[in-house]
Amino acid sequence: MLTIYNDLTNRKETFQPLQAGKVSMYVCGMTVYDLCHLGHARVMVVFDVVYRYLQANGYDVSYIRNITDVDDKIINRANERGIPFTELTEEFIQAMHQDADALGVLRPTDEPKATQHMDQILAMISRLIEKGHAYAADNGDVYYDVRSFPSYGKLSGKSIEDLQAGARVEPGDAKRDPLDFALWKSAKPEEPAWDSPWGRGRPGWHIECSAMSTNALGNSFDIHGGGADLTFPHHENEIAQSEGATGHPFVKYWMHNGFVRINDEKMSKSLGNFFTVREILDRYQAEEVRYFILTSHYRSPLNYDTEHLDNARGALTRFYTALRGLPEGQSADGESYKTRFHEAMDDDFNTPEALAVLFDLVREINRIKETNVEEAASLGTLLRELGGMLGLLQSDPESYLKGGASTDDGLSDDKIDAMIQARIDARAAKEWGEADRIRDELQDAGIILEDGAEGTTWRRG
Template sequence: MAFNTGSAELRIYNTLTRQKALFTPIEPGKIRMYVCGMTVYDYCHLGHARVLVAFDVITRYLRALGYDVHYVRNITDVDDKIINRAAENGESCDQLTERFIEAMHEDEARLGVLSPTEEPRATAHMGQIIAMIETLIEKGYAYAADNGDVYYRVERFEGYGKLNNRNLEEMQAGSRIEVSDVKENPYDFVLWKSAKAGEVSWNSPWGAGRPGWHIECSAMSKCCLGDTFDIHGGGPDLKFPHHENEIAQSEAANGVPFVNTWMHAGAIRVNKEKMSKSLGNFFTIREILDTYDPEVVRYFLTQGHYRSQIDYSEASLKEVRGIVDSFYHALRGLPAGEEGELENDVEARFFEAMSDDFNTALALSVLHELVREINRVKEADIGQAARLGAQLRRLGNVLGLFQRDPEQYLQGGASAQGPSAEEIERCIQERAAAKRARDFATADRIRDELKAQGVILDDSREGTSWRREA
């Protein structure tokens, strides 16, 4: 069944222009999107999850609108951090990166993040990287230094700073930047690093070495999506210098605009500071998923607008657990497969919200109203409630939410803490027998003992069901 998307037109906030604008793809019906992925030297943290989930929701929504989305998310599998960590561990860079790529994929799958269309690795694109550096040297935008490094000549690129709304003179004024004898200008950045003894390296016209971080993305995006594409995204800390340098490299090398729309997700904060490995205040995705259901974490990351900052706390996640529970309570007991026409404006309002720069907060408020309507009609008209429930699931799927069996979610699955499902069912049967014998004291004791272990019993005309406490 096709969605009722209403008359809303997709508008996206463009970091480059600093305003929302009507989105028009380069090729009708198709969208080419590149998002900067992980540098795989450690486990992904919640800040990474924010970016993964944000652009997963964006991709899902674009596809729900009918677009053919070619989504590329790269992997940085060679850089200083990887080389240093591998050396500390006494293993090869390949061994280190393969282990953390596998862990990243496990974390993504648990969070319901769909795989990108392509996932290029920097080490598989050395030919394209070297070719782009050669082009930049030929055009006068780069130069080989005496030490074997190659640098980008920042002053040569007229538009440098346009993504961050700063020109080079403003950045230089009063700034502190390390002076180098081999650079023409302190702001010039490295395109190719000469190899130190024992480091992993590749042959190049400038000697053995490896690429700088910025040039990797310029070469991989060109290879996968062409010289100009529709959307480039990433985390909030990538606007400068990474994305600014990508623009300078790509537009100088290719001679055409690099990206039409730039998108950046907001940061995760802990105690009002950005969550990051460098600050040491981060929580890995798998640490959090050891305590909280993946869908609760995904809802937590989706409930605010993708550009907004999110404040992480245990209290916030516990509150979200109760919210997600309420959605599954509404779906609980509804017959499956009850698709049908509904005379409501829920889908149109949902798509209107999402078409306004992917406003998930407003879209979720529409789904909250739908939950209230399901609960209102559930007792009187189970068929109508089931049709509304099917609508909730269809729209929830656009956000990657509410697709599980309600009983499985509410009872916590195989990894749940506390008594097993078999133990709980046995207690329910003992309580039922006590109630039949009018031994209400025993029935109450069993209920209270289960509650103390985090298990809530819900009595209804159909019998007793149970769920884990939020």
């Protein structure tokens, strides 16, 4: 039975969806004003694995990942570049999709945009006012009355009394209480704005997710995910808004992935240790980045350094080398491997343990590969099936092994093949010095040769 650590109850719980056979899942997506960084990549990969595994277990999954396409950062960046905010967001939505596709992230069922849900946002704000959970200020802003929701803080574990300490109303705020937060912001000059009962303006960030998630999945749904940094105040505010408006429990299981650290320091632009996905993909293949992300349990911190990515490359090289040259085979029974893999994944999506099972499977493939090709091929098919639930090992082995970092000498595949043939010819003519020279030249260029009974194969180091 699948168990999930529920951040709402702070314990592992047996997963029982609200509707048998169906799963509804919402994950907070990107605010599209810049390129995806490693933190975004982790969210996308983690919940892509959740999505894949639920589907592999026979669930019909509705997976919603929103796009925030209007907020202060977007407006400021568009103004800096002198372009309409819609042009900026479209540029970075396309970039996000390119990065996600490269990382093997499946497209969600739907990707709602905040700007396309103004009617739902306005309707939810109106209901909150009607129910006494929100109020319109004289300046056209609308605020959520935090003290009107007695269970505020139940996700983050924060109490209103603790939050009150040190809280204050900022100059220019029209809120009644420093804990209250904006649902609607009155229009400022030269900013995008929409008509509302309280005057022209735009929504606050928190209300966007409440409106989009309940519109897509209903008043109550199974899983809500996102980064740990969103627990408070964003997700706490979503609960207050959604349950205040609908009167129904909002989410059954809350999941948050851990922070990303760079060389054991928190990732931060101010520290100069901030990496975009594209910067990392300049040095490593996308599957290596994905594998690296899965080597840590999703709830644990993920520490980025080149050693860990090099280890990911080494692991995938071992996997694809085992698969190299194997014919297509019928999936082996391999019940012990399947059982252990599912036990790992059923334990709150424990991907490090699941990867350990794949390593054991590779070890067995290598043990029998030379003596029992048919059985090795069957185990290879099983390896691909299990790896597929993690979004791994779906490439052609030759493509992966020859697709590593490009050599400083810019050697093309054809040039490498020609040099290998020249080495074969030199060895046949017993010109050992020439054969060694070619081998050393390739090795210096990062090309690793592997001589076997079926000839010489190569891969990029």
